[in-house]
Amino acid sequence: MRRPYRIAVAGIGGVGGYLGGKLAAHYQYSESVHVSFICRGEQALAIRERGLLLWTEGEMLRCVPHDLVSDPGTLAPLDLLILCTKTFDTHALLRACAHAISSETVVLTTQNAVEFKAALAPLIRREATIFEGAMYIAAGKVEPGVVRHLSGPAQYYFGTNGGDTERGGAISLLLSKAGIKAEFTEKIRSVLWQKFLFLSPAAVVTGLKGICIPEILQTVESKALYTSLFLEIRQIVEQKGVDLQGVTLQKQLELLGRFAEGVKTSFQTDLERNNKSEVGTLVGDVLAAAADLGLSVPNYTQALKSLRKKYPLILNNQHSKKAT
Template structure:
C-alpha cells in the first residue's frame, strides 16, 4: 500500500509520522523550510513527554513519487485547486483521494440521494477544477479530530485526539475504506468507517462555521466566545440556521445546539484556526467553513440572516488584513 500526504503540515505531519513509525510506505509533499528540515533531519513528532524523529520521504514535486493507492489531502480548502494539476502523477485508475480538509467538501452532493445529487458548489470549486481534475468518484471522506501544530520546521506537536473518521460519499462500506482503516489503526490511530460521513462533517462544521469567524472578528478564544452572552447568542443563531439547512438535506444531528456550544467552551482558551491565520497574515478559510453553508442555504431555500451578516463582516476583515484567499 502506497500512501502520499499532500500538505504535510500539522495534521499531515502527525499522519506521516505515525504511518512511518508503523512501517507504512508513506511519502509527504511539503515545501519551504519545513520540507528542507524533513529532508535533512527527518520528521520529529512530540506527543506528551515523548519526542521521536523518523526518517521520511519528503518531496516538493508530486511527480517524483508516482501513482499511489491513497492520497491524503490535508491542505486548507482554498489551497487545493492550485495543486490539482501537480497531483495528477499520483492518481491511477484505483487511487483513493482521502479528503481530510476542514469544512464543506466540494464533492458534498456526489452520490447524495435526492433532488440535488451531483450539484456543484461554486464557491468551493470555481470552474469545476477539482470535480474534473480529481474526480468525485475518487473521494473518500475523512473528518479530522486531532489537534496539532508545527512548532518549528520539521517538528510537529500532537496536542490531542487520534480519530480520523472515514466514509464513502454513497454510504457504502467499501474495501478501500476498510483497508485504509486497518492501516491507520496499525499506526495507533482511531479510524472508524461510518455509513453517514455527512453527519460527522456537519457536527464538526457546526462549531467551525460559527466559532471561527466570530473569533476572527473579536480576537476572543473559544471559552470566551461560548460563554459571553452576546457572542454565544450569535454563534447559536448561526448554528440553528445551519442545522435547518443540513436537516433539509437529510442530516439528523446526534446532539443539540447547546451541547455543541458547551463542548466548544470545554476546549478552553483555544485560538481558532481562522484567528491564527488572521494573526499570521495567512489566507483565511472563509469559503469552506462559512460561505459554502450560505450557498447551500440558497439552494434549499433556507434563510440565513445571521450567517449572511457574519460572512460579510469576516470577508471585509480578511480583505482589510490582506488575508482574503484568492
C-alpha cells in the first residue's frame, strides 16, 4: 500500500498559518495526503489543545494537522516542505530536517527575499527540487493558536526560471484543492522582485514612521520616502535585467491605498514587539546588491542608520552581515 503524500509546513505564523491551516482543514480526513505543522512554544501548545483557528473570508476554520512537531528531527521523509519561517531562521530549520529531504522532495519558499534559492541550495540535497515563491497576503497571529487573514486577496506564486512545469502544475493543483490560490510560473525571478520592490520600501517607511501601510500616502514626507526607496531598488532591478512586467511607481502607490486601515508590515510588527527582524533581507540585501553593482542608494543607507537609532537594542546586533 502506497504511503500518504507527506506535507510539512514550517513556521505557523501569518503566512504559515494561512497555508498550513487551509491544507490541514481540507486534508484532515484524507488517507492520501498527510499534513504536519512545525512550530514551537505557545503556538504549538495552543494548536495541540484545540487545533489552529484560522479566520479568513468571514469564516473560522478549525485546522487540525495530522501531526505537529517541535523538533524537525522527528519528521518522516517528506514529499513537500513549505518554508514559512523568517529568513534568519530558515537555515537552522533546513539543517534540522535534512534527513527528511530526499530526491523526491519539493521545497517551497515564501520568504520576503529575492535570489534566496542560491542561499538555500547548499543546505538541501542536490537532487531535491526548490521552487521559490511569493505570498501576497495580509495575515498575522492574533494570539497563540489563532491566525487572522486581515484583508484583501491571498495569492501564492511559485516556480522556476524555466522548466519543471509538470511537477509545478501538480503542486498547484494540490494547493488549489485546499482553497489556496496558487499559480506556478516559469518567471519566478520577476515575480519575486516585483514583490520586493513593493515590500521593502513599505517595510522601511512603516518601521521608521510607526504608521500602517495605507497611512504611507497620508503625509508628504512618508510618501516621498517610499518613492525615493522605490526608485533606488528599481535602478538595481534594471541593472540586473529583470523584467518588471509593467510595474510602475504609480501602480505601487495605488496598491498601498488598497490595504485596509490598520494593516502593518510584519517588519514593523517585529520591531514593535522587540522580535528579531528581517532588516538583513529588506535593507541589507539592497545595500549589498547596490554595492555589487556600483550603485548609490543614499536613502537606504540613511534608513538603516535611522532604524538602528530608533531600535538600538534589536538592530545593532543584527542577523545578516549584509546589513552593515
